[in-house]
Amino acid sequence: MISWAVVLLQLAQVLDLPTVTNNPHTTAADLALGKKLFAARCAGCHGPGGDGGKGANLVVPVLPRATNDLGLYRVIRYGLMDTEMPGSNMTPLEIWQVAAHVKTLGRMEEGRLPGDAGRGGELVRGKAGCMQCHAVGVEGGRVGPSLSDIGSRRGPRYLREKLLEPAKDVPDQFRLVNVTLKTGQRVTGIRLNEDNWSIQLRDMKDGLHSFWKDDVAELKEDRRTVMPSYRGRLADGELNDVVAYLTGLRGNQ
Amino acid sequence: MKILLGLAMALTLPAQVTHERLLNAGNEPANWLTYSGNFAGHRFSQLDQINDQNVAGLAPLWVYQVNSLQKLETTPLVMDGIMYLTEPPSHVTALDTRTGKPLWKYRRVIPEDVRVCCGQVNRGVAALGDLLYLGTVDAHLVALDAKTGAVRWDVPVADYKAGYSITAAPLAVKDKIVVGMAGGEYGVRGFLDAYDAKTGKLAWRFWTIPGPGEPGHDTWAGDTWKTGSATTWVTGSYDPELNAIYWGTGNPGPDWNGDQRGGSNLYSDSVLALDADSGKLKWHFQFTPHDVHDWDSTEVPVLVETEVRGTKRKLLLFPNRNGFLYGLDRVSGEFLWGKPYAKQTWAKGLDDSGRPIRLPNTFPTLEGTAVWPGVAGANNWYSPSYSPRTGLLYVATREAGAVYFTGEAEYSKGEQFNGGGFRSVQGEEPWGAVRAFEPATGKLAWEYRLFTPPWSGLLSTGGNLLFGSTNEGQVFALAASTGKVLWRFQAGGLARSNPITYLSDGKQHVATAVGNAMYVFALKP
Numbered sequence: 001m002i003s004w005a006v007v008l009l010q011l012a013q014v015l016d017l018p019t020v021t022n023n024p025h026t027t028a029a030d031l032a033l034g035k036k037l038f039a040a041r042c043a044g045c046h047g048p049g050g051d052g053g054k055g056a057n058l059v060v061p062v063l064p065r066a067t068n069d070l071g072l073y074r075v076i077r078y079g080l081m082d083t084e085m086p087g088s089n090m091t092p093l094e095i096w097q098v099a100a101h102v103k104t105l106g107r108m109e110e111g112r113l114p115g116d117a118g119r120g121g122e123l124v125r126g127k128a129g130c131m132q133c134h135a136v137g138v139e140g141g142r143v144g145p146s147l148s149d150i151g152s153r154r155g156p157r158y159l160r161e162k163l164l165e166p167a168k169d170v171p172d173q174f175r176l177v178n179v180t181l182k183t184g185q186r187v188t189g190i191r192l193n194e195d196n197w198s199i200q201l202r203d204m205k206d207g208l209h210s211f212w213k214d215d216v217a218e219l220k221e222d223r224r225t226v227m228p229s230y231r232g233r234l235a236d237g238e239l240n241d242v243v244a245y246l247t248g249l250r251g252n253q
Numbered sequence: 254m255k256i257l258l259g260l261a262m263a264l265t266l267p268a269q270v271t272h273e274r275l276l277n278a279g280n281e282p283a284n285w286l287t288y289s290g291n292f293a294g295h296r297f298s299q300l301d302q303i304n305d306q307n308v309a310g311l312a313p314l315w316v317y318q319v320n321s322l323q324k325l326e327t328t329p330l331v332m333d334g335i336m337y338l339t340e341p342p343s344h345v346t347a348l349d350t351r352t353g354k355p356l357w358k359y360r361r362v363i364p365e366d367v368r369v370c371c372g373q374v375n376r377g378v379a380a381l382g383d384l385l386y387l388g389t390v391d392a393h394l395v396a397l398d399a400k401t402g403a404v405r406w407d408v409p410v411a412d413y414k415a416g417y418s419i420t421a422a423p424l425a426v427k428d429k430i431v432v433g434m435a436g437g438e439y440g441v442r443g444f445l446d447a448y449d450a451k452t453g454k455l456a457w458r459f460w461t462i463p464g465p466g467e468p469g470h471d472t473w474a475g476d477t478w479k480t481g482s483a484t485t486w487v488t489g490s491y492d493p494e495l496n497a498i499y500w501g502t503g504n505p506g507p508d509w510n511g512d513q514r515g516g517s518n519l520y521s522d523s524v525l526a527l528d529a530d531s532g533k534l535k536w537h538f539q540f541t542p543h544d545v546h547d548w549d550s551t552e553v554p555v556l557v558e559t560e561v562r563g564t565k566r567k568l569l570l571f572p573n574r575n576g577f578l579y580g581l582d583r584v585s586g587e588f589l590w591g592k593p594y595a596k597q598t599w600a601k602g603l604d605d606s607g608r609p610i611r612l613p614n615t616f617p618t619l620e621g622t623a624v625w626p627g628v629a630g631a632n633n634w635y636s637p638s639y640s641p642r643t644g645l646l647y648v649a650t651r652e653a654g655a656v657y658f659t660g661e662a663e664y665s666k667g668e669q670f671n672g673g674g675f676r677s678v679q680g681e682e683p684w685g686a687v688r689a690f691e692p693a694t695g696k697l698a699w700e701y702r703l704f705t706p707p708w709s710g711l712l713s714t715g716g717n718l719l720f721g722s723t724n725e726g727q728v729f730a731l732a733a734s735t736g737k738v739l740w741r742f743q744a745g746g747l748a749r750s751n752p753i754t755y756l757s758d759g760k761q762h763v764a765t766a767v768g769n770a771m772y773v774f775a776l777k778p
Contacts, residue, residue, distance in 0.1 A: 036661060195723065
């Protein structure tokens with residue numbers, strides 16, 4: 001028993017995680033500092049109001065990756081592996097203060113959206129053609145990011161902007177590139193990695209490729225993204241419907 | 254037998270690191286005795302066993318894994334076959350350079366409430382006599398026995414609870430240990446300290462923000478000098494002939510909101526020339542008066558002798574975070590030349606005295622103002638290199654902008670004192686380049702493009718090589734004369750360090766940290 005306690009204690013120290021599970025810093029002063037820190041450190045991606053941008057929409061009742069206080073602390077401290085959420089070097093106190101502020105965002109009224117989610121779902125599967133590239137649950141394509149939980153990751157404002165200007169803020173994992181090798185071979189695909197000397201991509205049939213740049217005659221970004229702009233393709237009301245549908249996708253499909 | 258015994262002794266009893274040895278560190282390339290390799294900040298080694306003809310055969314010899322999630326920004330020292338490596342937060346490990354095995358470890362217990370804005374990092378130790386000197390994130394200076402790692406003395410430099418910390422490698426000059434402090438995001442008041450190397454007694458302190466009655470005090474409105482930062486968090490250089498220490502200073506605080514601290518805010522964002530014995534100011538040069546973009550001038554000053562417009566000069570080269578590269582006369586502080594060396598959109602240029610001619614609408618706003626360079630600057634803490642062999646200055650340059658925000662700034666002891674924030678410029682594809690410049694003019698000699706803005710410094714060698722590393726995990730060697738890539742190795746992590754080189758058993762090694770590990774390379778036998 002004792003040895004287990006020691007092991008657990010050491011583990012907590014190694015991870016330098018707090019030993020409390022509930023946020024101990026939630027006074028009005030903490031919240032005020034948390035708000036300030038959020039503006040400086042988080043708002044760049046999450047938006048000044050926390051309703052998402054390049055980063056997740058935090059104006060939700062439950063944060064799927066941080067369902068309790070300690071979970072939220074952990075996400076802010078260490079980031080989320082393989083997402084764009086980085087770790088933070090703030091002090092434990094500051095992290096708690098930011099966490100306290102983030103929790104208040106979820107208590108804000110989520111503004112009622114003007115669109116009809118049911119109609120939006122039909123558009124996504126029909127006229128808009130989203131499922132050619134995006135997945136909702138097991139249904140759909142994999143050229144673009146999955147939409148299964150897009151409503152908890154991105155806010156309506158951002159989604160609407162993205163539908164109109166898709167080339168803005170393309171996540172690094174979804175760049176469409178054309179590679180022409182010195183042998184004449186051509187491959188088009190989604191860029192998986194790139195550095196000074198090599199590039200890896202996945203073609204439209206899920207084939208994986210890796211090239212040394214020395215063997216590449218031409219490398220160009222095909223388009224910033226294959227996603228078309230829906231400006232003019234969807235009427236304003238239809239856009240509202242699609243945004244309403246997407247906002248409701250919270251990973252429970 | 255006597256010779257063999259002598260060699261064995263050399264391994265077990267490290268020779269004393271005298272000031273004379275440090276003065277001639279460049280002529281002792283078997284060892285890496287001081288942060289930048291020599292006092293002039295060159296990060297150059299005469300070693301040429303590994304050279305532009307055989308570098309293709311360079312391969313990893315050993316890797317030492319650091320047991321920390323914090324960034325590894327260290328420059329190790331190497332003396333007589335032993336590498337003295339600092340690890341985050343404020344640890345030291347002595348490693349056998351032949352095997353990578355630890356010989357002793359110093360592990361410091363760090364209070365939970367230390368404040369370090371940008372990671373509990375450490376960039377290296379200084380060596381003098383038979384001691385090593387370590388600055389800690391809880392703002393102490395510690396002297397360790399180089400043979401055992403035992404603490405000889407441990408003195409507080411400042412109050413860590415007020416946001417002070419030490420991340421830079423100290424600089425051993427004569428009988429003193431010069432140490433800079435960090436904390437520029439916490440409303441501290443900056444200083445540079447020198448301690449007696451034997452006793453740890455404070456020898457002098459230079460406040461980087463003048464107090465009441467001192468010249469320059471009036472460059473701060475009201476009481477803002479008390480919380481104006483101007484830290485000293487990167488190791489400086491030293492000219493023994495002039496007995497001058499050259500040290501860069503950090504941003505004024507709060508970073509992005511300058512409303513309350515009206516004035517040019519001396520000596521923030523400056524390079525200081527201080528008398529090594531007394532710490533008295535010989536001259537200063539401020540690169541960015543009244544900075545509101547967090548452009549710390551905490552880069553390594555590079556000291557070079559060359560002719561400028563027909564006159565032989567003792568130059569100080571300074572690739573500044575603000576996007577300009579400067580050539581100053583380091584005897585007088587006179588501005589000789591300065592020019593942009595990366596994209597910059599905040600100044601029309603520099604006037605005859607080197608002062609920036611600011612463009613309108615470049616200050617942070619509530620809505621955000623896009624300005625180049627970005628908050629991390631065109632250069633940062635990591636080291637440039639100067640090769641006397643090629644006569645070129647090398648800078649790992651960053652090409653990225655930022656959107657700067659202004660915000661509230663109310664000082665509270667130990668709390669962040671930023672006055673705003675920043676984010677990346679939407680749609681921008683930041684990149685970087687290794688750039689080679691002529692010291693007399695700042696003219697670009699060549700450039701080697703990097704995929705993303707680097708976080709690692711450079712090392713040039715007598716073998717016509719220039720070593721560096723990338724965010725994508727590669728360590729590389731370029732031909733120092735042309736910038737052609739000659740070798741690379743994928744080390745699997747974001748590199749944030751400065752390379753060094755030395756001899757182990759008479760064989761040249763190159764060492765650099767990548768990710769959370771120390772990599773050592775040697776030619777394949």
